Amino acid sequence: MADETLIREEWTAVDSTAELRILFSGGIESAVLMGEAIEAGMEPIPVYVATGTRWEKTELKSANIYLETLEVGLSDKMLIRKYIPGDDEKHWAYNKGGYPLAEDDVQTLEISGRNETLLREAVRFGEDDRKLILVIGTTADNHFKDGDRQYFDMMETTLSAQRRSRVTILTPLKGLTKSDVIKRGKRFPLGLTLSCVAPLDGKACGVCIKCASRAAAFLAAEVIDKYEMEELNES
Numbered sequence: 001m002a003d004e005t006l007i008r009e010e011w012t013a014v015d016s017t018a019e020l021r022i023l024f025s026g027g028i029e030s031a032v033l034m035g036e037a038i039e040a041g042m043e044p045i046p047v048y049v050a051t052g053t054r055w056e057k058t059e060l061k062s063a064n065i066y067l068e069t070l071e072v073g074l075s076d077k078m079l080i081r082k083y084i085p086g087d088d089e090k091h092w093a094y095n096k097g098g099y100p101l102a103e104d105d106v107q108t109l110e111i112s113g114r115n116e117t118l119l120r121e122a123v124r125f126g127e128d129d130r131k132l133i134l135v136i137g138t139t140a141d142n143h144f145k146d147g148d149r150q151y152f153d154m155m156e157t158t159l160s161a162q163r164r165s166r167v168t169i170l171t172p173l174k175g176l177t178k179s180d181v182i183k184r185g186k187r188f189p190l191g192l193t194l195s196c197v198a199p200l201d202g203k204a205c206g207v208c209i210k211c212a213s214r215a216a217a218f219l220a221a222e223v224i225d226k227y228e229m230e231e232l233n234e235s
Helices: 002-008 028-039 056-069 086-090 114-122 149-163 178-184 209-221
Strands: 019-023 045-050 079-081 132-135 167-170
Touching: 019 028, 019 114, 028 056, 028 178, 045 056, 045 114, 114 149, 149 167, 178 209
Parallel strands: 019 045, 019 132, 045 079, 132 167
Antiparallel strands: none
């Protein structure tokens, strides 16, 4: 399965008869994937699944600004709203309480069932009889139980059966770290992306665990993070 996965995740091997949807958050990973797919001559559909997280408003702003540079829009069809009811609302990601800081354990970032929610919602529109390819920007830094290839293979089977047509899930960045992705995509305007769990006044907070991991990744990649210099913070 490993060799098959590597082969099928080359952009040149993607089935041109299938509809290509990229789970697009406006973060570094999905930004690089969108840029690469467009460079390869494909017509990817960016899909943002809004679940009511505390960073959503600022993230959507950065996502739209980045997509404008690629001459791609985030239409109403591509913006899916699914608010999380019940116990999940008690999670720090959905309330105004404390949030993980730079020194906290990365496991505090886990949101139970998040990838399943994203993938399930991303298939809920369009023609059910058309083959569908979903692309998600998970990396080698993801050690959560819904971040390994075995999990995505299981979701492929489940979603294909429910949709009654082939759903393929690609993870082209799975073997890379965030710093690897930055080096790979440094030609794109990554300064327009957002990596923050607690934006303040429309800007990255600079002190949360995601801001810290972003800073470390740019440093390791030996690439300057132009976030503070970009249009996102000038409005």
